[in-house]
Amino acid sequence: MRKALLKMELLAATFVLTVAIAGSPLLFRKIQNLRDTSRIYQLAIQELSNHMESLTRMSPSECEEALDSIVVSSELKQQIPESSIHGQITQDGDAWRILLSFQLPVQHRREPIELYGWLFEGDKR
């Protein structure tokens, strides 16, 4: 049985270890970015839900007015400076459909996050 390693084996093992160690910071950075993106995505969903909660309590005309002046809340703007929100309301049969789109900075997500809500006129709680 062999009692020692060849120099070539030692070199190969050292090379593999070096590559693994050199690659790990990249992986950690990638994980950090994923965490940030997921947190920002979560905040965007919360922002859309906050707006939708208010909008679905309004009448269609009030809602249309509110959508014209809809903006990202100041607290979220501090966290995600390049974000923006847009909304539109369209008649959908006997209901009204509200579409809210939240645009995140490009490094996090290119496509806007969308949330749909419906208004039913005359629906009483």
Next chain:
Amino acid sequence: MKRRGSTLIEVAMALPAICMLLVLALQTIHHTFRSARFAKDRDHSIQVLSRLERQLREDFHEANLVQTIQPPNPQTNQFQLRLTDSSSIDYQWNNSSIVRTKRIKDEAIGIDKFPLFENSKVDFQNENVGTKQNLPFQRVAILIYRATPDAPENKRLELHVRARIPLQPRSFTGKQK
């Protein structure tokens, strides 16, 4: 004749290199374990925050019929949602948790605790916005910030729930899908 061993110089060169690689490898392993623990804690906290968010939205929704929302008491960090004359929901918080208590006739019938991230800061905002089409309403917001190494002064927003609460029931309401 073929050499059977290494010279002292070769060994002296190889040893520091191996030591350096070992130190780097150990650091990486330590970092991996720490990240795994952090990810596990964070995953748990995110679940708690999701539950808290749903509960807050539901309570704010029920408070649609309340007369008023009492302002928070700065000493106890508390606010109260009035549902009817006899029932209410209290939220109390500190840096590590939020406690929700449902009361009927001043008797606590349900207590729910939401543990937060370490070093969290809860910010409660409540303002009377005035009236819109003769309907007075209040705007309330709960924001939870967390201190992290890259944002040490509780600057990292983790949760924000805002709602507009009419002080009397509306005849027009919508549904959200």
